[in-house]
Amino acid sequence: MPIEKNELRRVMGHFATGVTVITSIRASGEMHGLTANAFSSVSLVPPLLLICVDKKAESYPCFEESKIFTVNILASDQESLSRKFAVSGGNKFEGVSYRIGANGAPILNGAIAYLECKLAGSMDAGDHTVYLGEIEQAETHEAKPLLFFRGGYRELGD
Numbered sequence: 001m002p003i004e005k006n007e008l009r010r011v012m013g014h015f016a017t018g019v020t021v022i023t024s025i026r027a028s029g030e031m032h033g034l035t036a037n038a039f040s041s042v043s044l045v046p047p048l049l050l051i052c053v054d055k056k057a058e059s060y061p062c063f064e065e066s067k068i069f070t071v072n073i074l075a076s077d078q079e080s081l082s083r084k085f086a087v088s089g090g091n092k093f094e095g096v097s098y099r100i101g102a103n104g105a106p107i108l109n110g111a112i113a114y115l116e117c118k119l120a121g122s123m124d125a126g127d128h129t130v131y132l133g134e135i136e137q138a139e140t141h142e143a144k145p146l147l148f149f150r151g152g153y154r155e156l157g158d
Ligand SMILES: Cc1cc2nc3c(=O)[nH]c(=O)nc-3n(C[C@H](O)[C@H](O)[C@H](O)COP(=O)(O)O)c2cc1C
Pocket: 019, 033, 034, 035, 036, 037, 038, 039, 052, 053, 054, 055, 056, 057, 058, 059, 060, 082, 085, 086, 087, 088, 089, 090, 148
């Protein structure tokens, strides 16, 4: 008997993570972004990472369409951005400081790191799709990370 959904969410919440906003852009030029912590490094050579995206997310069609995305790792003072990008739909970029990266996706200013990717593969996985990204450019910025643990935002040292 598989574990129940809410219990799984509760248990998985015990794995402390950083928080990212994954951005992409549709062929129409419409920018998308969603808060995500299902993110992992996968391979160094070639440089690969993975993200898991809910099939019900508004930004879901973006990834196959554009074949690019950028992972923005949020700083501790970017909790409001995390909350904003965790609400479905609308123009989430209004009032947000960003620039367009080399791959065409938005980079959020103030993020502690960003990784620009081109889509390198995908795997159907239940109600999510796992996307592999090949990392083309990445940069860091000195600041404290935003953390997520047991359903709440945290800072290092809490
Ligand atoms: C801390 C946190 C982590 C999340 N991680 C993911 C994730 O890894 N994948 C995902 O699809 N949604 C994740 N979500 C939920 C999405 O951010 C949320 O469904 C969002 O509304 C999707 O935006 P969209 O519908 O505009 O694409 C997370 C939300 C929070 C607050």
